[in-house]
Amino acid sequence: MANESSSSSASSTRILCASFNQDNSGFCVGTKDGFKIFDSETGRLCYQRAVGAFSIVEMLFSSSLLATVGAGEQPSLSPRRLCLFNTKTGKSLKELNFLTSILAVRVNRKRLIVLLQDKIYIYDYNSLAILDTIDTVPNTKGLCAFSPNMDGCFLALPASTTKGSVLVYNVMELHSHCEIDAHRSPLAAMVLSSNGVYIATASEQGTIIRVHVVSEATKSYSFRRGTYPSTIYSLSFGPSLQLPDILVATSSSGSVHVFSLASLINQRSKRSSSLLGSMFPDTVNDVFEPSHHHVLHNAVPAGVKSYAMIRSIEKISEESATYAAAFRASISIITYSGYFLDYSLSIDHLNESSWSLEREFNLLTVLAEDFTNS
Template identity: 75%
Template sequence: MANQSSRYPILCASFNQDNSGFAISTKDGFKIIDSNTGRLCYDRAVGAFIIVEMLYSSSLLAIVGAGEQPSLSPRRLCLFNTTTGAPLREMTFLTSILAVRLNRKRLVVVLQEKTYIYDSNSLSMLDTIDTVPNLKGLCAFSPSLEGCFLALPATTAKGAVLVYNVMELQLHCEIDAHRSPLAAIALSSNGKYIATASEQGTIIRVHLVSEATKSYSFRRGTCPSTIFSLSFAPSLQLPDILVATSSSGSVHIFSLGFETNQRTKMSGSFLGSILPYSVNDALDPAHHHVLHNAVSAGVRSYAVVRKVDKVADSSSSEIASCRAIISLIAYNGYFQEYTFTLNSQNESTWSLEREFNLVAVISGNAETS
């Protein structure tokens, strides 16, 4: 997730595929930090980068320069080995690279009007996708090899999404999600669900990828706001929660049901968010939980759900509470980690567990405050 403005110290920020680590870039270089401990794992001060993507916790990085130095062209993708400190392969494109996504089998490179799919091991080109002008490099990628999908804007006139199966190298579906152009999209880690937000930012929708016509709506608010990030909780089935950040400075959590096809059962169960069967419906506000003023209004931010634990009631098989770990990166230079707890009465609490200055991280564990 690259920062479009240079007024903040963080130029880009990205978590790896399992959210166990993250990368940030400043005007001086980039850093790899362990999400669990805040420990600095790697630091390279060689100039500004607009893209730094990790492959899980391996030594492989995909990096793209910000263009402030001739050797760091925004048209050049470098696959970099942090163990040897040397590039493994460089690939140069005709226009600037706007986004890069990768897993153990596929490498995706997004340009303004073309998207390239490569084999991650041989780096042979497998497919080229002609796209509508994608000035922000908007895309979503599910790293699972069983449901390995890539989502891209389908049009600039409204919020439609193209979903490609990058393992089978074919178009999977097109989803008409919003009347306004897209601002954010996210795929669940297993590729089963996709979340979208338009430039209005008032409604967030969740779609079942296998049934592109089925959509569920969640109201974030009534006033327009720019959605900076969307992220599902890790799960093999329907993710338990969806987290969003916006230009209002708030963090939003939407609690999701466990079974999309059992509306009656869901309505009476814990976290039983009634997922509406029409895109015109909006989720009951009771299932929308907000942490206000997590960052200053207007500051770009990026949040992920790193872990979800559910506690069962000792006297029954029902879930008594849900506890989630939310990690937040603000582009003004700060990392925050919250514990979000939701009980069976739908009462939620937020607790700030850690906060530290990303730019000041040098070595060892980050200092918390």
């Protein structure tokens, strides 16, 4: 941990954006001074560019290609200009200019998606030809979710400003896929599983998190995060290409919530075999079942924006259907106050959980020291 004076100076350079790449092998942060790229496994600084403030930095897997947007503090870093940048050459490959500020960018090897407040532009990534534009409801927060998998490449957007409905768009085939009515209140967070099969959503109330099957636009699971409202900062599915084992959420309460989908499947299977269980809808019962919910309180300071990602899940063994399979998950958290935390979560066959903090360091301090000493 950095000493008090260095922590104080580092905190004055707050993080403006943070994102993991498509396979979670790396992550980048943007600050008032520039942007930095880290290796998720080791925490090693891989690249740093200190030329001004950035509001968006998106990686293309582990390649040298980035999509960046300035924060507007310098004329050369306009929030209306998207720059495709090569970290190996240190040069810009292409710039795209827009009439209004860019609020989000998503990319895979075939598509580049640029989100403005009320419009989406979809480009062919290689030729940068415009393939489609989508008029959207006002989306001032730039809220969206993206699944980079070619076979299930979806973009999810708010479909309403007054309720929590979601528009799911197929960006490979360029057509609207479905609309999902997820919540009564407007959306605050959403995420697609990497293969595009599931979508998780939270409303501005933040008390209930719902998971839907995208292909059927049906609600599959509902989870109660808590009784009192809280702002959900991030949602993340586990990396499994089948049913994700767990879903993790961070919120303004400072807690990290993990919901075990595997545990819930076993509970649902047992309940549906009983007469009483078959009389009640699964989504009603699921909300009030606590056994699938694991909470780490005070993981980050309350009110500090945070972004969590499930880096890996290791199955310990398979047991009978009586209990969920035991596993250990590595959960990485970036706080916008400038810290990186790596937690290990173990859930045993009795569905009891234990947490341990494996790593913690100040991103801004480490960046400066590593860059100086390299």
